[in-house]
Amino acid sequence: MPTSITEPGLPAAAAPTEIDPRILRENRERRMRILLPIGAITLALALWEFLVWFYQVPHYLIPAPSLIAKTLVQDWASLAQSAAFTVKLTLLSLGLAIIGGVALGMIFALSKPVEMALFPFAVILQVTPVIAIAPLILIYVSNTFVALLICAWIVAFFPILSNTVIGLRSADHNLRDMFRLYQATPWQRLRYLLIPSALPYFMAALKIAGGLALIGAVVAEFVAGTAGQNTGLASRILESSFRNEIPRMFAALFLVSLLGVVIFLITSWLSRLVLGHWHESEIKREH
Amino acid sequence: MTDTSPLIQMSGVEKQFANGTVAVRDMSLSIQKGEFVSFLGPSGCGKSTALKMVSGLLSVSRGKISVNGHAAGEGGDRNDIGFVFQEATLMPWATVFENVYLPLKLHGMSKAGARPRVEEALAMVGLAKFAKAYPRELSGGMKMRVSIARAMATKPKLLLMDEPFAALDEMTRAKLNDDVLALWEEHKLTVIFVTHSVFESVYLSNRVVVMAARPGRVVHDIPLPGGYPRTAAYRLTAEYAEACRLVSNALEGTLDHAHLNH
Structure with a gap:
């Protein structure tokens, strides 16, 4: 050819x-x-x-990487359990943030009055540091896991909401006109025009919210200061600090960072998967 | 031509925007089936606004527009209108095929059922081989062809074009002008073509409606005698030169007048 x-x-x-x-x-x-x-x-x-x-340098100040690795192996049973707890908390809060953010975002995008009425609440939730609300939530909600979930959700929810609203509104005006010209139903407009236009914004929000959900989960657990079997990595860090087990603190910290990196990689991969074939942000250019 | 009732009838049409700007004032015009009409004028003369009112995308503040016996944007089969925007206005997330298929999809036609028509429309504009490409992979001229194919997918009788080639280079523009003329002749279309280029309007149309700004209004309605088919050779004829001079003068008159208004 x-x-x-x-x-x-x-x-x-x-x-x-x-x-x-x-x-x-x-x-x-x-x-x-x-x-x-x-x-x-x-x-x-x-x-x-x-x-x-x-x-x-004494190991109770800064442990060597080899010692941290050794601790990671030795305490694997308790650390892995805590990591699993934090993963569960993070993913669940992220999932709920996506559901809540997208649903509310769609309602906002459809109705300006609803947005004007409710957006201040979302902003207040966002700008108030989660660490400041967490003690209250822990008092009102008796189930600690649910309380932690709410805290993490609050942090992850806002970027999804605000980007979904902007994304749904960002559809090209001429394309909107074209859909009107061909008498598209509201459902067709949402499905074939608004959602695809919103996807780049949503994927950007997902990348941010993924990291924020983890931060929310860890911070909330710090405030809760929970101890015992069914607790997350933040509790291991607190616990180790009380006992002056610095290598274990580093080991738990390492797992938190690893978790954050994995979440970032997954959301980045998803973004490339969804946008790679068309959106400027994910297209490789030749120089 | 036994049917003499006009396809489009505009009477006393006025458009005033919410901010008070009068975009079009007292526009009356009838367009017969099969005409190729250009709306020509400086920016702000309301030519695009007039086109959008004919399509039903903009409402009319005063007066009446009927298209094929119905008020603009109402009743009848709106499949009868194809619209080509200033930019190609393609969905970047969809392939060329999906973009051309869109109007048919919105009317509930299945992909399999629409395939022959989409392929036919793509063949019309010479893009049959690019069905699977994404818009970003195409040049400006090719994108515009996709846009034209999309407008033709519903087999409209009326094609409305809003400065479609303004952003293209001279050579691509000349080629697309010929393509539009070929489509018009082959499918017996009625075309309203909005442009600010005298040469383009004279080359394409058998009638040029010259408009002036502030407020937007029709100042001349010039029938052009030149016969079809027109090819590149037509651009060299005395007839073409004479028509350009005539239309240019008419257009310049509107500019002088606008100047005095300042």
């Missing part, structure tokens, strides 16, 4: 008979994207290990 040469980037690209230098470069770029961060982190850990050893 000789004509396809004049139209770059189209699916009709000719099959390469020899290895395309472009593919080679892409492979190299992909390898670098994985190897470079891993190398940098390894180097930082090695430096940390070396400095702790070199200056003989």
